[in-house]
Amino acid sequence: MNILVINAGSSSLKFQLYNMDHEEVLAKGKVERIGMESAILSYEPESGAEIREVEEILEHTTAIRKVLAILVHKEHGVLSSMDEIDAVGHRIVHGGESFSSSVIVNEDVKREIKRLFDLAPLHNPAHMLGIQAVETNMPNVPQAVVFDTAFHQTMPPKSYLYPIPMVLYKKHKIRRYGFHGTSHAYVSERAAAFLRWPLHELKIVTCHIGNGASCAAVLNGRSVDTSMGLTPLEGLMMGTRSGDIDPAIVPFAMGKEELTLNEVTSMLNKHSGLMAVSGLSSDMREIVEAMEAGDRNAALAFDMYEYRLRKYIGAFAAAMNGMDVLVFTAGVGENSAAMRRAVCRNLTFLGLELDEPANEQPSAAERAISTTGSKVQVLVIPTNEELVIARDTHRLILDSKEDVV
Numbered sequence: 015m016n017i018l019v020i021n022a023g024s025s026s027l028k029f030q031l032y033n034m035d036h037e038e039v040l041a042k043g044k045v046e047r048i049g050m051e052s053a054i055l056s057y058e059p060e061s062g063a064e065i066r067e068v069e070e071i072l073e074h075t076t077a078i079r080k081v082l083a084i085l086v087h088k089e090h091g092v093l094s095s096m097d098e099i100d101a102v103g104h105r106i107v108h109g110g111e112s113f114s115s116s117v118i119v120n121e122d123v124k125r126e127i128k129r130l131f132d133l134a135p136l137h138n139p140a141h142m143l144g145i146q147a148v149e150t151n152m153p154n155v156p157q158a159v160v161f162d163t164a165f166h167q168t169m170p171p172k173s174y175l176y177p178i179p180m181v182l183y184k185k186h187k188i189r190r191y192g193f194h195g196t197s198h199a200y201v202s203e204r205a206a207a208f209l210r211w212p213l214h215e216l217k218i219v220t221c222h223i224g225n226g227a228s229c230a231a232v233l234n235g236r237s238v239d240t241s242m243g244l245t246p247l248e249g250l251m252m253g254t255r256s257g258d259i260d261p262a263i264v265p266f267a268m269g270k271e272e273l274t275l276n277e278v279t280s281m282l283n284k285h286s287g288l289m290a291v292s293g294l295s296s297d298m299r300e301i302v303e304a305m306e307a308g309d310r311n312a313a314l315a316f317d318m319y320e321y322r323l324r325k326y327i328g329a330f331a332a333a334m335n336g337m338d339v340l341v342f343t344a345g346v347g348e349n350s351a352a353m354r355r356a357v358c359r360n361l362t363f364l365g366l367e368l369d370e371p372a373n374e375q376p377s378a379a380e381r382a383i384s385t386t387g388s389k390v391q392v393l394v395i396p397t398n399e400e401l402v403i404a405r406d407t408h409r410l411i412l413d414s415k416e417d418v419v
């Protein structure tokens with residue numbers, strides 16, 4: 015069975031095509047700058063060089079049409095016809111309280127995703143465009159949705175409630191949801207498999223640090239706390255997001271700088287974090303380079319990012335009364351030896367000991383970077399949200415076929 019996995023953002027659409035008989039990636043790529051005259055389609059077939067095309071792509075329906083066209087392209091395509099795509103799986107950031115597992119798309123599911131636009135204005139509307147674009151271009155192909163929030167639905171009320179009037183929760187579902195759940199679930203399972211320990215006996219802190227960043231406390235295989243909240247703005251300092259701040263800053267900054275609510279929201283989501291403190295970049299690679307070249311603002315941005323991350327790791331170790339495993343994943347976690355070193359250097363009070371040479375060794379494999387004597391196993395586990403989406407979609411499609419029979 016061939017499954018197309020789609021992660022639609024407001025101006026981008028990432029895709030991977032899987033053959034699920036062997037869990038093999040046939041092709042992957044992305045369309046960036048959707049809505050602009052010079053959108054970029056990049057495409058990488060399993061064997062063959064990457065192809066890049068720059069052209070006008072004004073909306074998601076066209077983006078999907080271009081993706082399908084290249085997948086069946088005479089020369090570069092990996093399929094002979096679109097009919098070879100059996101199902102499509104989408105990443106959906108916000109599933110609210112309605113979804114604690116992946117589901118097949120139907121009218122009710124679409125209505126619910128739309129109802130949640132308010133809670134994830136940067137993400138959910140884009141996902142809906144992705145679903146509609148597939149409906150337009152491949153009307154008979156079943157679709158499934160996999161939610162970033164689902165894994166965190168096991169959090170207890172003391173984790174997910176805010177200490178504010180309960181009417182806001184009861185009437186408007188204002189609570190903490192958490193995100194990147196697909197990744198936190200995947201890397202914690204892989205961590206247990208890597209260590210050959212039963213997942214249900216482990217206290218794991220997972221750090222998904224990419225463009226968006228969050229930590230999770232995974233106790234016996236279940237998420238019991240996570241750093242993101244109602245929206246993906248709470249918690250860690252990120253590339254362009256502030257993470258935790260005093261909420262009183264919002265009205266204060268609005269008054270002092272004559273900003274509207276939209277402007278402050280955009281400031282906290284798009285113009286804060288590493289970008290704001292360094293004045294240079296939201297990209298950790300550039301921050302580390304500048305820091306090594308002596309840039310003090312970049313060094314401050316790096317230090318603040320590390321310090322805030324380490325405080326969450328400490329908090330989650332306290333939440334679980336211990337930590338057996340610390341996992342680093344996503345762009346920064348998988349690639350930045352400097353960030354991992356800085357975090358681990360200050361966690362020795364937990365009996366955690368980093369194996370410095372192992373940490374420095376670049377690798378794309380799952381690996382341990384703690385010493386054999388360390389009381390906490392420190393692992394680098396490359397995440398694979400797309401594979402989880404493909405697996406869930408595959409399972410749901412097979413189940414739905416059984417139901418029909």
Ligand SMILES: Nc1ncnc2c1ncn2[C@@H]1O[C@H](COP(=O)(O)OP(=O)(O)O)[C@@H](O)[C@H]1O
Pocket residue numbers: 223224225226253296297298299300302344345346349350351
């Ligand atoms: N070698 C590296 N060193 C430090 N940071 C890196 C490295 N490679 C990638 N990153 C960082 O990873 C981040 C992107 O992470 P990623 O998980 O790909 O994000 P997303 O999927 O949310 O777009 C960027 O900040 C980038 O700088």
Ligand SMILES: CC(=O)OP(=O)(O)O
Pocket residue numbers: 107162193194224225226227246
């Ligand atoms: C939820 C979230 O922050 O997603 P991303 O990391 O893709 O921005």
Ligand SMILES: [Mg+2]
Pocket residue numbers: 224225226344
């Ligand atoms: Mg990501």
